[in-house]
Amino acid sequence: MQPNSAVLFSTARALALCLSLSFCWFGFVPVSARAVTIPGLYNTGVDGSGALLAAGAVDPHYRLIQSPDIGAPGPNAIVINEGWPIAPAASGPWLANGPSSKWIGPMASQTSGNAAGNYIFRQSFDLSGFDPNTVVVTARWSSDNGITEVRLNGVATGLSYDGSFATFSAYFTITNGFENGTNTLDFVVNNAGTSVSPTGLRVEVSGTAELTPPNTPPAILNQPQSLRVFPGDAAAFSVNIRGTAPLVYQWRWNGQNIPGAIARLYLI
Numbered sequence: 001m002q003p004n005s006a007v008l009f010s011t012a013r014a015l016a017l018c019l020s021l022s023f024c025w026f027g028f029v030p031v032s033a034r035a036v037t038i039p040g041l042y043n044t045g046v047d048g049s050g051a052l053l054a055a056g057a058v059d060p061h062y063r064l065i066q067s068p069d070i071g072a073p074g075p076n077a078i079v080i081n082e083g084w085p086i087a088p089a090a091s092g093p094w095l096a097n098g099p100s101s102k103w104i105g106p107m108a109s110q111t112s113g114n115a116a117g118n119y120i121f122r123q124s125f126d127l128s129g130f131d132p133n134t135v136v137v138t139a140r141w142s143s144d145n146g147i148t149e150v151r152l153n154g155v156a157t158g159l160s161y162d163g164s165f166a167t168f169s170a171y172f173t174i175t176n177g178f179e180n181g182t183n184t185l186d187f188v189v190n191n192a193g194t195s196v197s198p199t200g201l202r203v204e205v206s207g208t209a210e211l212t213p214p215n216t217p218p219a220i221l222n223q224p225q226s227l228r229v230f231p232g233d234a235a236a237f238s239v240n241i242r243g244t245a246p247l248v249y250q251w252r253w254n255g256q257n258i259p260g261a262i263a264r265l266y267l268i
Contacts, residue, residue: 038127043100044059044062044204053079063076068191078107080105103201104200105199110198131209138206142202145190145199150188153177180240181264216244221242222239224237
């Protein structure tokens, strides 16, 4: 089964959203705006004011959503202790902490390390009130071992890192794939090998976007796409929109509202 329509409501206007054989496009009149800093994007190892956290503190902005280590399963990401493997300790191979970020990991002590496998660190940030079509996020990172994938809202960006943990990567920018409301940025860090060894992540990130002007009617930036799946498999439909909050979604099937289907994402 595939829903064939959805409706987006604002306080004053409604837009029909068409799927399947029909296709609707709703544009909007450009409004001059100025890019401002996006709140909620934080470097690793800092508090809400950007000050460096103490070793062993829980990073309030990053969560460990996947961990192969049964001794450090998450969800907390922890500021790693000073000393080996962090420079300038004797023979410390990792980039030194500060002045704007610190290393985080599954647990504070990395003198022995954590189990091999993929660790996924997630930062969430809210773009409510911003035009997602104008977002520019700039970041650099370091990791032990490599970052095999960077995902925005669960979708691979094509960015990765070879794990040269003595230095930062070059700066990268991400300019598409953002959504109205909550967004997630995931860093998939692979702790290579088959045995316990140190692992950690450093990220320095910032972003700008244009504010959505008041009384901006809802407009569809990315239409949902038709899908073909095998019986029993999941089918996910989503829409990306622009408009002044609050915005309410309602998915429909054969012209009737689907109970509970009132989010940007609809999963069958």
